[in-house]
Amino acid sequence: MKLIIASNNRHKIEEIKAMLGVRFETVLGMREAGLELEVDENADTLEGNARKKAYEVFALADSMGIMEEGDAVLADDTGLLVDALDGAPGVRSARYATDGHDDAANRAKLLQELSGVPFEKRGAHFATAMVLRTKGAPDIEATGRVFGVITEKERGENGFGYDPLFLYEPAGKTFAEMNAEEKNGVSHRRNALSLVLAALN
Ligand code: IMP
Numbered sequence: 001m002k003l004i005i006a007s008n009n010r011h012k013i014e015e016i017k018a019m020l021g022v023r024f025e026t027v028l029g030m031r032e033a034g035l036e037l038e039v040d041e042n043a044d045t046l047e048g049n050a051r052k053k054a055y056e057v058f059a060l061a062d063s064m065g066i067m068e069e070g071d072a073v074l075a076d077d078t079g080l081l082v083d084a085l086d087g088a089p090g091v092r093s094a095r096y097a098t099d100g101h102d103d104a105a106n107r108a109k110l111l112q113e114l115s116g117v118p119f120e121k122r123g124a125h126f127a128t129a130m131v132l133r134t135k136g137a138p139d140i141e142a143t144g145r146v147f148g149v150i151t152e153k154e155r156g157e158n159g160f161g162y163d164p165l166f167l168y169e170p171a172g173k174t175f176a177e178m179n180a181e182e183k184n185g186v187s188h189r190r191n192a193l194s195l196v197l198a199a200l201n
Helices: 010-020 045-061 090-095 103-113 182-188 186-199
Strands: 002-005 026-027 072-082 123-134 140-150 166-168
Touching: 002 010, 010 026, 010 182, 010 186, 045 072, 045 090, 045 123, 045 140, 072 090, 072 103, 072 186, 123 186, 140 186, 182 186
Parallel strands: 002 026, 002 072
Antiparallel strands: 072 123, 123 140, 140 166
């Protein structure tokens, strides 16, 4: 059975691949699966975007005849929700600073918005909404979260997106200071995947 991840983000595909282990024989990104599709992520919730992506990618793959019984599409949408900003950037996390999905600009904007906000008010969480759409089986939907604090400057070189600003307090490190294994063990995506896998089993 194969799993198509509705993404071309290398980091994300590797993270999910590492976590899914033996559950699927083959795990492919969209490009590897031969799928060319730009999904407009215009829903107003993370869950809505994940569902939209799963449906559109599944429909395309199915129309190309590459989905066999038990094959699945996994779509996710992630946001960083900052308490002091009433949950912003949230569903707009990718395009927070510009329309172009510029991680460095997004981080700079976040630091700017939080300038002067003290440590104890810099709480935030990542949320990942996931939808697994399987040929011949009901959809599975789950949202995973991880809680942390937004640092005052970037720390660490690993990961991507907002990782250098996300302090995971139990480790005393930002996600960008943790290696992939450490981050994958506690991340929002891991928590969402665990829920999806529990539902699958
Ligand atoms: P997407 O849902 O993967 O498109 O991500 C939405 C936004 O959240 C983008 O700005 C990503 O860079 C960011 N993001 C997603 N996952 C992570 C993560 O694990 N760490 C840090 N930022 C992330």
